[in-house]
Amino acid sequence: MTDPHASRADHSHPPAQHLHAGRRDAVRSALRAHGVPMLVVTDLVNVRYLTGFTGSNAALLLVADESAGESPAGGTDGGTVLATDGRYTEQAAQQAPDVRVLIDRDCTHAVLADRFARRPDEVADAARVGFEAAAMSVADHAALADRLASSPTAVDLVPLTGVVESARLVKDDGEIALIARACAIGDAALRDLLAEGALAPGRTERQVARRLEWLMFEHGAEAIAFETIIACGANSAIPHHRPTDDVLRHGDLVKMDFGAVVGGYNSDMTRTVVLGEADAFQRDVYALVRRAQEAGVAAVRAGVTGADVDRAARAVIDEAGAGRLFTHGLGHGVGLRVHEAPPVSSGATGTLPAGAVVTVEPGVYHAGRGGVRIEDTLVVRDGGAEILTRTGKELRVV
Numbered sequence: 033m034t035d036p037h038a039s040r041a042d043h044s045h046p047p048a049q050h051l052h053a054g055r056r057d058a059v060r061s062a063l064r065a066h067g068v069p070m071l072v073v074t075d076l077v078n079v080r081y082l083t084g085f086t087g088s089n090a091a092l093l094l095v096a097d098e099s100a101g102e103s104p105a106g107g108t109d110g111g112t113v114l115a116t117d118g119r120y121t122e123q124a125a126q127q128a129p130d131v132r133v134l135i136d137r138d139c140t141h142a143v144l145a146d147r148f149a150r151r152p153d154e155v156a157d158a159a160r161v162g163f164e165a166a167a168m169s170v171a172d173h174a175a176l177a178d179r180l181a182s183s184p185t186a187v188d189l190v191p192l193t194g195v196v197e198s199a200r201l202v203k204d205d206g207e208i209a210l211i212a213r214a215c216a217i218g219d220a221a222l223r224d225l226l227a228e229g230a231l232a233p234g235r236t237e238r239q240v241a242r243r244l245e246w247l248m249f250e251h252g253a254e255a256i257a258f259e260t261i262i263a264c265g266a267n268s269a270i271p272h273h274r275p276t277d278d279v280l281r282h283g284d285l286v287k288m289d290f291g292a293v294v295g296g297y298n299s300d301m302t303r304t305v306v307l308g309e310a311d312a313f314q315r316d317v318y319a320l321v322r323r324a325q326e327a328g329v330a331a332v333r334a335g336v337t338g339a340d341v342d343r344a345a346r347a348v349i350d351e352a353g354a355g356r357l358f359t360h361g362l363g364h365g366v367g368l369r370v371h372e373a374p375p376v377s378s379g380a381t382g383t384l385p386a387g388a389v390v391t392v393e394p395g396v397y398h399a400g401r402g403g404v405r406i407e408d409t410l411v412v413r414d415g416g417a418e419i420l421t422r423t424g425k426e427l428r429v430v
Contacts (some may be wrong), residue, residue, distance in 0.1 A: 051206070052083055052128075059082065060097075068096065070095045071094045071163070072164070073094060081196060082094065082112075083128040085124055093112065094111065095111035115133075115136050162195070166194075200367060201385060202386070202387035203388065203411075207367065214291065215420040215422070217251045217299070218423075231430055237267070240262045241275040241290075245290070251292075253293060257298040258290075261274070262275045263275075264307075265284040266399075269401065271360055284307045286305050296368050298370040300366055303406065305430050319427075320348070321395060321405065324394040325392060325393070327347070328363070332392065334414045337381065339377065346358060358397075361375065361376060364377075389420075391410070409421050
């Protein structure tokens with residue numbers, strides 16, 4: 033087993049600078065299409081994606097016309113300015129060596145003030161500055177607008193949505209490798225949990241959840257993707273049940289939804305088992321969900337919509353008369369966030385591109401009796417789906 037702390041200090045290795053530069057170029061193209069000359073990025077996940085910087089306080093200014101910037105000392109991208117505070121001076125230099133770094137706690141205002149001070153021609157007329165509408169709060173927007181009001185010329189703040197997220201939609205080989213490693217950690221942790229007998233009558237949901245999480249750390253996870261779901265008996269009918277001190281009992285359905293983080297990238301997997309002995313009801317529900325999950329996975333390929341995939345899986349459950357018991361969308365994108373674009377649901381629009389990573393996770397939930405969910409993380413390919421979560425999906429009785 034690997035050192036559980038080995039991947040935590042991810043700032044100790046400089047990022048692939050050309051990789052982040054290429055990502056910034058893709059966003060620049062989108063900005064030019066929007067007619068917005070610069071974008072302030074305040075979503076920390078997007079800052080990480082574009083620069084490699086992982087600190088907890090940052091803002092990034094990305095200029096659409098890279099030639100309008102001057103190259104920073106020791107760097108190559110004068111069209112990008114990263115601001116953070118003094119806690120991260122060394123880390124920013126290590127993780128984002130190819131961009132200009134400012135040390136200022138008021139990050140969002142700092143990147144704009146710096147830009148306008150260095151390039152006053154950009155505010156000779158009314159300046160247009162994009163901001164991430166989904167990431168900036170109303171209060172932060174008001175504070176920024178108030179600070180910019182003192183500018184000698186008007187600054188127009190333009191709300192933009194999905195500009196960086198659209199670039200994040202298609203994963204490169206390195207990103208897919210990290211997600212695959214996170215999935216493998218989840219597979220190994222569940223294998224060990226079952227092998228050591230930790231999933232057994234008399235244990236509590238909370239005890240099983242904590243043990244499963246620690247096994248993921250032992251296999252190399254740097255973090256847990258989300259609070260692990262262990263739901264036994266009637267609790268398994270609650271889609272996002274939080275572990276309690278309820279005790280696992282012989283004959284219970286036990287639903288386990290969990291994921292690991294490697295290099296900032298997440299995995300997500302759900303398996304449902306039966307303790308001791310499965311009755312006819314449990315076998316029937318499990319068989320139905322498995323057929324639906326297989327239909328959903330079979331429908332995944334580049335060029336279809338998330339709604340198409342949802343429909344393929346949902347039709348199986350609907351035809352069995354259990355449609356009202358499938359109460360959530362079929363899946364979601366996975367990457368630097370465990371829930372991100374593209375959605376895989378009845379309301380999803382747009383097609384799935386090759387290289388996107390999504391989940392397929394149908395569930396049927398009988399209140400008071402129990403529920404079953406089966407979930408895989410997979411890569412969208414031109415000819416179908418590449419499944420990254422490898423734990424078998426046959427009904428397991430432990």
